[in-house]
Amino acid sequence: MALDYKETDIDNILLGDGELYLGILPDGTDPETALSTVIDDALKNIGIIESGATLNIDKKMKDLKSNRGIVGRYTTETNTSFKSGVLSWNINDLNSLLGATVTTDGTSKKTVVGANDRLPVVYLRFIHTKADGGTLTVNMYRAQAEGKLDFKFDREKHTTINYEFMALASSAGNYVEILETFPVEA
DSSP states (O other), X not given: OOOOOXXXXXXXXXXXXXXXXEEOOOTTOOTTTSOHHHHHHHOEEEEEEEEEEXXXXXXXXXXXXXXXXXXXXXXXXXXXXXXXXXXXXXXGGHHHHHOOEEEEOSSOEEEEOOTTOOOOEEEEEEEEEOTTSOEEEEEEEEEEEOSOOOOOOOSXXXXXXXXXXXXXXOTTSOOEEEEEOOOOOO
């Protein structure tokens, strides 16, 4: 039986543009087994990604050697990160990124980033709509911002805020799931 190999469609592997969602799940919630309604209720759209979303999975391997050569390999470390440039954002979202404190009195809003702020652990969802109408969804069960944001105030061009998140292992030792949907043919 011959295998049917098709040329890879670049849209199926590039994350590109999309929508970024973050949410802090209720205490005691297992992000891998939680009902989708619990996760959906916690998620908030924090920005439109114009382009350049990247999922990076880096596995460090150790070779098992014998007098016959390499007879096996095993993973010693896994680092998973998600990087993106967000085109639209809200200052309130600094709480879920940097642990900032946001207060308002009705006439003004104050955001304070302090030395002792703890970076929150969030559920991260990125949804990219493919050119064929399907979607590619990246879910990081437990993600934490790298703690660095650059704000550039430029009158001449739009500002993109670069976010970077590192995945933390779930209780089952997993980091990320990638779900792909395909358009329904009529």
